[in-house]
Amino acid sequence: MLETELLQKKFKDQLAVDGINFYMEKGESIGLLGPNGAGKSTTISMISSLIKPTTGDIRLNGKSVVKNPQLIREVLGVVPQEIALYEELSAYENLKFFGRIYKLRGKELEKKIHSVLNLVGLQERQKDLVKNYSGGMQRRINIAVALLHEPEILIMDEPTVGIDPQSRSYILDMVRQLNEERGMTVLYTSHYMEEVEKLCDRIYIMDHGKIIASGTKEELKSVLSNEETILVDMNPISKELMQTLEEDDEIIQVNEIDKGMKLIVPKGSNKLTSIFHQTEAFGVQVTNVNVQVPTLEDVFLHLTGRTLRD
Amino acid sequence: MKSVLLLQFTRLKRAPTLMISFVVLTIVFVAVIGGFGTSTNGKETVYAYGEGKTAAWLDLLNESNVYQFEMITKQEAQEQVKTGKLHYALELQPNNYQFLVGTEDPEQVSVQQYVQNVFQKERQLQQISLTVDDPAAIRDQIEASLDAPVLTVHTEALHETAYTDSSANRYQVMIGMSLYFVIYTIFNNLTNIIMEKRNGTWNRIILSPVRKWQVYMGHLFYCFVLGFMQIGIVFLVFRYLFGYNNEIDFLPTIVTISAYLFAIVSLGMLLLGVASKPQQLQAINPIVATGMAMLGGAFWPLDAVSNGIMIALSKAMPIRYGIEALKSAMLFNQGFEAVLQPIAFLLLFGVICMGIGINLMERVKN
Numbered sequence: 001m002l003e004t005e006l007l008q009k010k011f012k013d014q015l016a017v018d019g020i021n022f023y024m025e026k027g028e029s030i031g032l033l034g035p036n037g038a039g040k041s042t043t044i045s046m047i048s049s050l051i052k053p054t055t056g057d058i059r060l061n062g063k064s065v066v067k068n069p070q071l072i073r074e075v076l077g078v079v080p081q082e083i084a085l086y087e088e089l090s091a092y093e094n095l096k097f098f099g100r101i102y103k104l105r106g107k108e109l110e111k112k113i114h115s116v117l118n119l120v121g122l123q124e125r126q127k128d129l130v131k132n133y134s135g136g137m138q139r140r141i142n143i144a145v146a147l148l149h150e151p152e153i154l155i156m157d158e159p160t161v162g163i164d165p166q167s168r169s170y171i172l173d174m175v176r177q178l179n180e181e182r183g184m185t186v187l188y189t190s191h192y193m194e195e196v197e198k199l200c201d202r203i204y205i206m207d208h209g210k211i212i213a214s215g216t217k218e219e220l221k222s223v224l225s226n227e228e229t230i231l232v233d234m235n236p237i238s239k240e241l242m243q244t245l246e247e248d249d250e251i252i253q254v255n256e257i258d259k260g261m262k263l264i265v266p267k268g269s270n271k272l273t274s275i276f277h278q279t280e281a282f283g284v285q286v287t288n289v290n291v292q293v294p295t296l297e298d299v300f301l302h303l304t305g306r307t308l309r310d
Numbered sequence: 311m312k313s314v315l316l317l318q319f320t321r322l323k324r325a326p327t328l329m330i331s332f333v334v335l336t337i338v339f340v341a342v343i344g345g346f347g348t349s350t351n352g353k354e355t356v357y358a359y360g361e362g363k364t365a366a367w368l369d370l371l372n373e374s375n376v377y378q379f380e381m382i383t384k385q386e387a388q389e390q391v392k393t394g395k396l397h398y399a400l401e402l403q404p405n406n407y408q409f410l411v412g413t414e415d416p417e418q419v420s421v422q423q424y425v426q427n428v429f430q431k432e433r434q435l436q437q438i439s440l441t442v443d444d445p446a447a448i449r450d451q452i453e454a455s456l457d458a459p460v461l462t463v464h465t466e467a468l469h470e471t472a473y474t475d476s477s478a479n480r481y482q483v484m485i486g487m488s489l490y491f492v493i494y495t496i497f498n499n500l501t502n503i504i505m506e507k508r509n510g511t512w513n514r515i516i517l518s519p520v521r522k523w524q525v526y527m528g529h530l531f532y533c534f535v536l537g538f539m540q541i542g543i544v545f546l547v548f549r550y551l552f553g554y555n556n557e558i559d560f561l562p563t564i565v566t567i568s569a570y571l572f573a574i575v576s577l578g579m580l581l582l583g584v585a586s587k588p589q590q591l592q593a594i595n596p597i598v599a600t601g602m603a604m605l606g607g608a609f610w611p612l613d614a615v616s617n618g619i620m621i622a623l624s625k626a627m628p629i630r631y632g633i634e635a636l637k638s639a640m641l642f643n644q645g646f647e648a649v650l651q652p653i654a655f656l657l658l659f660g661v662i663c664m665g666i667g668i669n670l671m672e673r674v675k676n
């Protein structure tokens with residue numbers, strides 16, 4: 001239904017998006033994952049026709065959106081990354097205005113407002129000013145506005161940034177409901193791996209303006225199917241130790257994490273004994289060890305050499 | 311467009327303080343600088359005293375529609391001037407006059423000019439009367455031919471010169487201040503456009519079926535209406551509460567205000583195109599508003615300016631044409647022809663600024 005072809009955006013001399021190809025079928029929910037500055041928001045702005053690509057094209061049902069932005073605007077609901085509401089007005093007044101500019105009037109408008117307020121669970125607080133809302137509630141109204149005109153495609157740019165876990169799981173459930181029950185096509189942007197993992201049928205991973213991997217969760221994880229992850233908590237964290245381990249040919253990758261290090265090793269290589277030998281040699285105390293099957297987080301680490309949120 | 315316009319009014323309802331304070335500021339400034347209407351009929355009262363056959367002079371003097379002459383006793387006059395309650399008083403003598411002046415007062419100069427004119431004219435008539443048989447007839451004849459002159463020399467010096475006429479002065483202050491403060495209201499509210507672009511609501515609107523020009527129009531029209539309300543409120547307050555009750559040319563007044571507001575809204579758009587950050591605008595707006603008002607004669611009449619460069623600069627200031635046209639419509643009742651030229655300038659100015667402004671603004675994005 002929607003596809004991009006070698007989409008590129010240059011800001012002065014910075015290449016924010018570097019020739020990406022991606023597609024979405026009707027009713028799919030797609031995750032777009034990447035660290036800060038990967039180019040997610042820029043990609044979304046181009047798809048939603050807010051900025052023009054430097055080169056490349058976007059097609060909706062085969063027709064170019066770049067040449068005719070009205071095409072995509074009619075079917076699109078966008079939840080921007082930043083909260084885009086009139087703070088000094090109430091949630092109801094915000095919804096009323098945004099409904100009006102989508103040509104909704106009278107009874108129909110009231111009905112739609114009622115229904116989206118219900119959906120985001122802010123029926124009771126609708127008369128309160130947006131500026132008096134908590135961050136999570138503002139986020140929910142930010143989403144509600146994009147749903148008023150019942151778009152076919154919903155694009156969400158990091159809709160859960162900086163909010164409490166309760167609001168977050170509420171939003172995730174809501175998005176899943178929209179996708180599964182109403183058949184809404186969803187493009188969900190995030191740098192939380194677990195959100196995308198829970199929510200999306202297919203995932204694109206972006207870094208430095210490029211798509212570095214794509215596919216279903218299982219496909220992505222199969223990249224690492226021959227590997228396993230070992231988490232070692234240690235005290236103190238020794239850089240020399242990690243350097244030494246990195247020189248070991250049988251260890252694929254060593255990364256420092258919160259309380260220790262994360263090692264990726266071939267499955268069944270049984271490296272634990274030699275790791276313990278090394279820690280002892282460096283006088284480092286091991287406080288916890290955990291062997292895991294790979295997560296998407298590990299896939300990302302594997303592909304880019306860094307974690308999603310650094 | 312209507313939705314965008316209505317939205318702005320809803321937002322105004324939530325935060326009306328700024329708009330109200332500009333109205334109040336204008337009124338306070340005009341009241342302080344221009345003064346309240348001092349007499350109920352809109353005339354300036356001048357106190358006179360004198361003995362003997364002075365009543366005839368008093369009647370003649372009171373034919374003025376600017377001044378009201380009232381007799382008091384000599385003692386009163388001297389006492390009041392001495393204590394400073396009056397700045398001056400007029401002493402009438404059977405064939406002459408004199409001023410008793412306590413404090414310098416620019417008003418006194420124009421009163422003196424007026425009194426001198428009256429005396430001069432009357433003496434001339436008397437001289438002529440002496441040489442003819444039927445003095446009353448010749449008087450009527452002269453009055454008649456003065457009322458329907460063969461040739462009219464049109465001079466506006468009396469009105470246009472600084473402080474020659476207190477009513478002119480008051481209108482100058484009221485018009486100047488209103489047109490000055492309304493610039494702030496308009497510029498401030500145009501900043502909403504930038505704020506919307508920053509906080510993302512602009513993008514939301516752009517993605518809707520509303521066209522971009524409609525969004526701009528909504529904002530511009532809102533500023534226009536707001537400006538009109540502000541000027542309207544100030545003018546009405548002064549008309550009905552402070553006795554600024556000249557006969558005015560209604561339609562030319564309305565058209566002039568509209569053209570002026572259009573010019574200012576457009577200038578605001580130009581500034582938005584030049585400065586893209588709200589902080590920059592906060593710095594630029596007062597400079598432009600005040601600079602323009604100073605050069606354009608909002609704070610003092612341009613006749614008080616002798617510097618050639620300043621006068622040349624004033625000719626590029628929309629506020630100058632607004633003041634000029636409004637004075638002509640509200641003070642001198644010169645009809646439509648007199649305001650056409652300033653209005654033409656204002657419209658041209660507006661179109662040019664708007665064109666450049668929107669172009670700059672839309673280019674910044676790409």
Ligand SMILES: Nc1ncnc2c1ncn2[C@@H]1O[C@H](COP(=O)(O)OP(=O)(O)OP(=O)(O)O)[C@@H](O)[C@H]1O
Binds near residue numbers: 015016
């Ligand atoms: N208008 C712009 N002008 C110049 N550079 C820009 C502009 N918008 C984005 N960039 C740059 O393009 C790159 C990609 O930015 P983008 O906002 O798309 O990243 P993102 O993946 O959405 O990141 P985040 O997770 O922080 O939202 C960044 O390096 C950013 O600095």
Ligand SMILES: [Mg+2]
Binds near residue numbers: 081157
């Ligand atoms: Mg972003």
